[in-house]
Amino acid sequence: MNNSDPMNWQAFKNTLVENPDKVLQFQYAEDLYVDASYHITEIKQAPIVSVDCGGVMNSWTEVILQLWEPSIAETDRAMKVSKALSIMNLVEKSLPLNPLGIVKIEFGNSRFDTRQMYPSEFISEGDRFTVKLTADYTQCKAITRGGSCGITPAGEECCSPADKMVAPLKQNLVLETIGEQNQSCTPGGGCC
Structure with a gap:
């Protein structure tokens, strides 16, 4: 078997x-x-x-x-x-x-x-x-049902590919100043 x-x-x-x-x-x-x-x-x-x-x-x-x-x-x-x-x-x-x-x-x-x-x-x-x-x-x-986790915007699956999940998160991102050189931390910038 x-x-x-x-x-x-x-x-x-x-x-x-x-x-x-x-x-x-x-x-x-x-x-x-x-x-x-x-x-x-x-x-x-x-x-x-x-x-x-x-x-x-x-x-x-x-x-x-x-x-x-x-x-x-x-x-x-x-x-x-x-x-x-x-x-x-x-x-x-x-x-x-x-x-x-x-x-x-x-x-x-x-x-x-x-x-x-x-x-x-x-x-x-x-x-x-x-x-x-x-x-x-x-x-x-939830992924087998094509469902949502309840924490994502209506109609969006919790198990969506990462690139689809990043967009809603970018809207709420707060940029902070880091270091003495006044560099900003940005999505995909590698500092976070």
């Missing part, structure tokens, strides 16, 4: 169910894997409610699987997919997880800052099942 859209919790679990006897690995960067002795420390469900820069309310749910590497690797311990599924099922007995919630994997260690990543690809080779992770990203929701 290789998909640019975020995966939902049910699809993630269904993919794991197809590979119960394999060792479950997570690849968080090129040639970097979470140590095989990792623990699944918790599964969080986060209902998100936001208002974007155009004043539009958005809501969605994220299901976040947190991984932790022990400071001393347990060389005889590698998590099988079946063990990960049993942890997920145990969590769901107490906390029913939204099957349509967006899946994120949270991980960090001494060489990699903790962050939330998306499962982006699954690779089944021999006795291993690898989940490749890709970084989370920010986006402007």
